[in-house]
Amino acid sequence: MPLPAILARADAPSIAYHYTEGRSPTIAFLGGFRSDMTGQKALALEAFSRARGLSFLRFDYTGHGQSQGDFLDGTIETWRRDSLDALDRLTQGPLVLVGSSMGGWMMLLAALARRERVAGLVGIAAAPDFTEELMWPNMAPAVRAALMDKGVIYRPTAYSNDPYPITRGLIETGRRHRLLDRPIPLTCPVRLVHGMKDPDVPWQTATRLAEKLESTDIAITLIKEGGHRLSEPDEIACIEAAVEELVAKVLP
DSSP states (O other): OOEEEEEEETEEEEEEEEEOOEEEEEEEEEEOOOTTTTTTHHHHHHHHHHHHHEEEEOOTTTSSTTOOGGGOOOHHHHHHHHHHHHHHHHOOSSSEEEEETTTHHHHHHHHOOOOOEEEOOOSSOOOOIIIIIIIIGGGGGHHHHHHHHHHHEOOOTOSSSSSEEEEEHHHHHHHHHTTTTOOOOSOOOOOEETTTTSSSSTTTTHHHHHHOOSSSOOEEEEEETTEEEEEESSHHHHHHHHHHHHHHHHHO
């Protein structure tokens, strides 16, 4: 696999990325919490874009994958800035953002900041507000107190042998960037793909998000046997179909 290119930043860790040059719109993949740009969905969408001559971007957030920085220093604000820096400095023209899990939150935050460029959104098990909606409510009072006092706790995960850290900064910045507690002023077309057997992000999150978005062009695809990763061939086919539909709306 080729080495990534590096986006150097004077005041922040460098971002590792892969960019495929092609025509507009650029499809940009935003990954999940503790994930990276080498996953099946990112690579499948890269191949999808190349086959159609479209520009494509995938990158790693600070403290993820091949980018610099310590994961413990990362917050929702950190990864929002990473997303905007990557989109602003590495792409041009209209964008179709594809966000997986936490990347679904990042794509919404990026779209709100760059409304003039974002032509469409595809959420894959999108998890806006997951810190406040899914993490914080499931912590016992003693665990919450330890997190606030020590600044970090470690929780087991089904996706790794090592527990992953949850920091006070993650929770606090998540609260500042909540979206589901008010209307979301985005009017571009949106497609949401979610598994009904997702153990991490309930599929009802997709319907809540659709209700909050101001766009009138929204469709939800529920995959009855789908889990959280949505990386099986038929699941990736659903994602690609959603992306292709939005790309067609942008092309002349």
